[in-house]
Amino acid sequence: MKRPLHPLTLWLWAILLAIGVVAADSASVALVVVGAAAIIVWVRADGSAWNKSFALALRVGALILVIRTVVGILIGVPIPGTTLFRIPILDLPSWMPGIRIGGAVTLERLSSSIHEGIIIATLLALFGAATSLTSPHKLLRVMPYFIYEIGITLVIAASLLPQIASSLRRIRTAQKLRGIELRGIRSLALPLLEESLTRSLQLAASMDSRGYGVSRKRSRYRPIRWKSEDSLVIALTAGLSIAMMISAG
Amino acid sequence: MIAFSNVSLIYPHSTKTILEDLSCEIAEGEMVLVMGETGSGKSSLLRLINGLVPHHTGGILAGDISVNGISTRSVKPGALAHLVGIVGQNPISGFVTDIVEEELAFGMEALNVPPETMRKRVEEVLDLLSLNSVRNRSISTLSGGEQQRVAIGAALVMHPRVLVLDEPTSALDPIAAEEVLSVLHRLVHDLSVTVIIAEHRLERVIQFVDRIIYIEGDGSTAIGSAEEILKNAELVPPIVRLARVLNLSEIGTSVRDVRRLTEDIRGREFLSEPTLPVERKPAINISHISISYEGHIALKTATATIGAGEIVAVMGRNGAGKSSLLHSIVGLLSPHSGNVLVNGIDPQTLQGAARRRAIGYVPQEPSDLLFKQSVEAECAQADHDNEIAPGSTFSLLNRLVPNIALSTHPHDLSEGQRLALVLSIVLSGNPEILILDEPTRGLDYRAKSLFIKALQEFASTFNRPVVIATHDVELVAELADRVLFLAEGEIVADGSTLDVLLSSPAFAPQVSKVMSPKPWLTVADVVNSLSSL
Numbered sequence: 001m002k003r004p005l006h007p008l009t010l011w012l013w014a015i016l017l018a019i020g021v022v023a024a025d026s027a028s029v030a031l032v033v034v035g036a037a038a039i040i041v042w043v044r045a046d047g048s049a050w051n052k053s054f055a056l057a058l059r060v061g062a063l064i065l066v067i068r069t070v071v072g073i074l075i076g077v078p079i080p081g082t083t084l085f086r087i088p089i090l091d092l093p094s095w096m097p098g099i100r101i102g103g104a105v106t107l108e109r110l111s112s113s114i115h116e117g118i119i120i121a122t123l124l125a126l127f128g129a130a131t132s133l134t135s136p137h138k139l140l141r142v143m144p145y146f147i148y149e150i151g152i153t154l155v156i157a158a159s160l161l162p163q164i165a166s167s168l169r170r171i172r173t174a175q176k177l178r179g180i181e182l183r184g185i186r187s188l189a190l191p192l193l194e195e196s197l198t199r200s201l202q203l204a205a206s207m208d209s210r211g212y213g214v215s216r217k218r219s220r221y222r223p224i225r226w227k228s229e230d231s232l233v234i235a236l237t238a239g240l241s242i243a244m245m246i247s248a249g
Numbered sequence: 250m251i252a253f254s255n256v257s258l259i260y261p262h263s264t265k266t267i268l269e270d271l272s273c274e275i276a277e278g279e280m281v282l283v284m285g286e287t288g289s290g291k292s293s294l295l296r297l298i299n300g301l302v303p304h305h306t307g308g309i310l311a312g313d314i315s316v317n318g319i320s321t322r323s324v325k326p327g328a329l330a331h332l333v334g335i336v337g338q339n340p341i342s343g344f345v346t347d348i349v350e351e352e353l354a355f356g357m358e359a360l361n362v363p364p365e366t367m368r369k370r371v372e373e374v375l376d377l378l379s380l381n382s383v384r385n386r387s388i389s390t391l392s393g394g395e396q397q398r399v400a401i402g403a404a405l406v407m408h409p410r411v412l413v414l415d416e417p418t419s420a421l422d423p424i425a426a427e428e429v430l431s432v433l434h435r436l437v438h439d440l441s442v443t444v445i446i447a448e449h450r451l452e453r454v455i456q457f458v459d460r461i462i463y464i465e466g467d468g469s470t471a472i473g474s475a476e477e478i479l480k481n482a483e484l485v486p487p488i489v490r491l492a493r494v495l496n497l498s499e500i501g502t503s504v505r506d507v508r509r510l511t512e513d514i515r516g517r518e519f520l521s522e523p524t525l526p527v528e529r530k531p532a533i534n535i536s537h538i539s540i541s542y543e544g545h546i547a548l549k550t551a552t553a554t555i556g557a558g559e560i561v562a563v564m565g566r567n568g569a570g571k572s573s574l575l576h577s578i579v580g581l582l583s584p585h586s587g588n589v590l591v592n593g594i595d596p597q598t599l600q601g602a603a604r605r606r607a608i609g610y611v612p613q614e615p616s617d618l619l620f621k622q623s624v625e626a627e628c629a630q631a632d633h634d635n636e637i638a639p640g641s642t643f644s645l646l647n648r649l650v651p652n653i654a655l656s657t658h659p660h661d662l663s664e665g666q667r668l669a670l671v672l673s674i675v676l677s678g679n680p681e682i683l684i685l686d687e688p689t690r691g692l693d694y695r696a697k698s699l700f701i702k703a704l705q706e707f708a709s710t711f712n713r714p715v716v717i718a719t720h721d722v723e724l725v726a727e728l729a730d731r732v733l734f735l736a737e738g739e740i741v742a743d744g745s746t747l748d749v750l751l752s753s754p755a756f757a758p759q760v761s762k763v764m765s766p767k768p769w770l771t772v773a774d775v776v777n778s779l780s781s782l
Contacts, residue, residue: 046387135347174617177579179605179634179678187620194660199342205296205305206343210356210403211330217361221354221371 007134009230013237014130018123020241024248027115030122034058037129050135057128061121068120072113073105081108138224160196167195250411250443251275251298255312257468258293258302267293269468270312275460277410278441280433282454282475284484285464286693288663291447292338294464295413298445299333300326317410330356334404338415340396341388349391349399350375350384356407367406374402378432393567394425401429405436411443412436418453419690422566422720424755426453433457449693451486452723452759455479456503475502484694487723487759490772504762515767519778529556532682532714533578538587540573540738547573549738550587558712560704562725562746564756565735571718572613574735575686578716579610592681605635609680613687615671616659624662624670625655631674646673649703650696665696672703683707685717689724697721701728726750726758726770746770 017037021030038054045051073087083104090101171191180187207213251274258268267290275281283291296302300321303310314321317332337343346352353374357367375381378398383391388399397417404412414433418426434457436442448454461478463471471478479489479500488507492500495514501507508515533555540548548570555561563571576582577589580596589596591607599607612618621627628642646653649669659667668688675683683704689697705728708715719725725732725746732749734742734756742749747768750757761770769775 170612170614171617173581174610174612174614175620177581177604177608177610177612178618178675179601179603190620191617202337202339202342203345205301205326206335206337207345208305209299209301209326209330209333209335210345210407211327211359212345212355214325214327214330214359215361218358219361219364219367221351221358221364221367223364 005233006224006226006230007139008226009233010133011130011139012234014126016234016237016241018126020244021119021122021126023241023245025119026248027118029244029247030118034122034125037126041129041132044133051132054125054128054132057124057131058121061124061128064124065114065117065121068117069110069113072109072116075099075101079106079109079112081106083107084110160200163199164192164196168192171195250277250279250317251445252315253297253312254314256297256314257311258290258297258308260306260308266468267308268297268464268470271470272312273462273472275443275445277443278437279460280437280444280446280458282451282458282461283445283447283464284449284451284461284478284482286466286484286663287449287665287691287696289464289466291464292415294462295335295415295445295447297321298411298413299329299335300324301335327359331360331407332409333411333413334407334409335413336397336400336404336415336417338419340400343400344388344396344403347387347389349380349386349388352388352399353403353406356403360407370406370408374406377405378402392425393420394422394428397421397425397429398432401432409442411445414444414446416447416449416691418448418450420567420720423453423722425567426720427755430454430457449691450721450723451484451694452488455486455488476500486694487772488763491760491763491775494772494776504759507763511763514775514779515764519767520781527556529559531555532557532559532592533716534590535574535578536587536589538577538584538589540570540577540582540584546738548577548584551735551738551740552587553733553740553743555714555716557714558708559731560708560715560717560729562729562732563716563718563735564720564722564725564732564749569735570738571735572686573738574733575684575716575718578682579608579684602634605678605680607681609675609678609683611668611671611675611683611685611688615668615688618671618674619659619667622658623655624653624657624659627659627670627674628655631677635678637677642673642677645676646670649673649699663696664691665693665699668692668696668700669703672700676707679711681713683713683715685715685719687718687720689719689721697724698727704728722750722756722758726760727773 017033021033024030041051041054083106086104087102089103092099092101168188171188175187253271253273256268256271257266259266283294285291293302296306297310297314298316298321302308304326310322316329319329319332321329344352345355350371353371354367357370375384378401380395380398380402383395388396391399397420401414401417412433417429421429430453433444433446437444446454446458455475458475460472461475463478463482465471476499479485479502488502488504489500492507492510495511497507497510499510501510531554535551535553535555537550537552538548539546539550551570551574563574565571573582577584578591578596580589580599583597594607596608619627621630624646625643628646629639631642632639643655646669649672650666653662653666653670659670662670689700692700701724704715704717707713717729729746732742732744732746733740734749742752747770750770751761751768754762757765758770760772760775764775767778769778
């Protein structure tokens with residue numbers, strides 16, 4: 001088994017890299033960082049449900065990139081340079097000055113939109129990588145006691161989300177098999193709502209009967225300690241991040 | 250250990266009395282079974298023991314329940330956590346954390362147990378329940394049997410004096426069920442834990458229990474030894490029905506007892522008529538299908554032909570590939586190789602009304618198909634969808650289970666009623682084949698026999714095939730003509746119900762265990778053979 005790192009280490013790792021990426025402000029650096037993060041996620045994946053959040057973050061990132069590019073083509077201030085193609089300018093009412101939709105699309109304008117999109121997508125991917133490597137359950141275990149109490153509530157809310165997703169899939173397939181293809185949101189929402197409510201009540205009953213909240217103090221089953229590997233990882237990442245800042249000048 | 254004194258319970262907005270004037274004492278180290286029809290209040294009785302009823306559910310409670318001298322009235326359920334461990338009907342919805350070890354520790358952390366003690370107890374429980382190999386796994390990746398053991402373990406680490414379990418084996422295959430029950434048996438005998446268990450499949454638990462609390466459904470209860478209660482009860486396991494039809498002097502609860510009483514019957518010679526194989530027109534062709542997902546092989550070149558009018562049971566352990574086989578028959582999964590044809594049509598191409606007419610499918614959670622506010626609306630929707638005369642679906646339902654009020658909300662129905670409703674909706678489409686995935690969880694014997702009758706009628710009147718995946722060997726013995734037995738994604742046995750069930754002791758029904766080596770599976774088989782003499 002891979003030696004587990006402190007949950008905070010992986011979050012700090014992601015934050016430091018994010019700072020570096022923003023400071024370097026270079027699409028190629030950002031793409032290298034995403035690639036590196038992908039390899040680390042792939043190597044360290046432990047098969048828990050949270051591992052999927054990296055792929056999800058990548059997908060959301062790609063979507064943002066597409067939207068940013070499309071918006072960059074349609075709207076924006078004209079940046080002079082090589083004109084790639086021209087789209088007709090939309091006539092806007094006089095009370096909307098300073099905005100232009102359409103017009104000449106220059107290489108510079110396109111590349112700056114794509115560049116910004118990539119930086120945003122990278123930040124998202126790093127956040128996704130951190131969540132997929134440390135489940136929120138683990139992160140909350142190292143939080144101070146008073147946060148833990150609120151945190152456990154959040155964890156329950158969070159653990160309901162994957163459940164809802166899987167119930168939704170199940171209900172949809174069942175209904176498809178009954179030959180119901182288009183019957184609107186009600187036929188999905190009602191069974192789903194009922195099931196989520198029942199589940200939450202059952203979870204609450206289970207926590208209640210297992211003594212949750214009886215004692216003012218909680219003990220910890222397996223205290224998580226900061227190890228030398230953690231310091232090493234943080235030091236290296238910090239160095240990398242500073243190097244990225246310097247390279248940007 | 251537990252004392253009920255004059256306990257009565259009624260839920261608000263309900264006219265039905267759940268319990269009336271129940272008084273009994275359960276001693277330390279006793280194993281007590283709670284039985285009764287579906288919806289009769291078994292779960293309520295169990296949850297009274299740690300105060301979840303009425304603290305959590307509401308309801309009007311008269312009388313008093315005390316556990317080890319503590320009245321459940323005076324404290325919240327949490328304050329009894331060190332005394333009473335409770336395992337709910339559906340373990341997955343009671344898990345708080347995501348890793349097995351952490352789940353086991355959760356209760357102790359909440360009670361501020363010192364870390365060293367926690368570590369020791371977790372190790373003990375992991376050993377006791379053979380969970381050591383999965384200790385670091387995410388709970389959602391475990392099989393049903395493992396999850397059930399984690400739930401029991403999470404209750405056991407608290408070292409409770411009382412363990413309460415609500416249908417702990419309903420989702421388990423016969424072998425996993427046996428494992429769980431033998432653990433409980435050991436706890437009772439080695440550690441003198443008091444165990445209260447609710448269960449419908451009496452054949453699984455009856456030999457382990459000391460006493461039975463029988464809930465009649467109208468609030469009254471009967472308490473006594475297994476023999477006393479089962480002598481007059483209506484819901485009885487096959488072994489007791491056997492004793493009744495054979496007019497045995499006493500009723501036994503274990504296979505061993507009844508075997509001793511029936512030696513003379515087994516000693517007789519019977520003429521066995523060779524059963525002629527019936528020529529059936531093939532309806533479902535499954536040829537060499539393989540399915541794998543996430544690097545795990547679900548089906549390996551499975552091949553079978555299911556004929557018209559045939560009732561086929563698909564059996565096997567949890568995770569053997571039963572659902573994958575069913576899903577590929579209904580066209581939900583596309584096989585990586587091989588193909589499935591239902592009456593010559595690829596099921597994946599079916600949609601809408603054509604699908605309803607070709608394939609009737611009852612999923613594992615029947616309520617997934619229900620989304621209206623009343624039974625009436627559901628039935629009307631089915632009539633409308635299938636363009637049949639208004640009221641047809643409801644009259645079908647009435648034949649299955651009489652006396653369902655039209656205005657009832659589908660989720661207020663009992664398990665048996667809800668299954669009947671879904672079945673009549675599916676049957677209203679007059680499907681060419683009928684597929685059912687694990688339909689009898691939570692059904693009592695009466696509901697089950699109605700269900701068996703309905704399926705047999707469907708298969709014989711229309712000469713159409715029925716495929717049913719189930720863990721319930723007694724159901725298979727009563728219902729199926731043929732069994733497909735799956736292991737690790739392969740069809741390892743395919744033959745008549747008699748041959749397949751008799752060849753493996755773990756999957757043998759109770760009557761065949763008693764009557765072995767005679768080839769009888771059900772009480773009806775025994776009666777037929779005796780009368781042909």
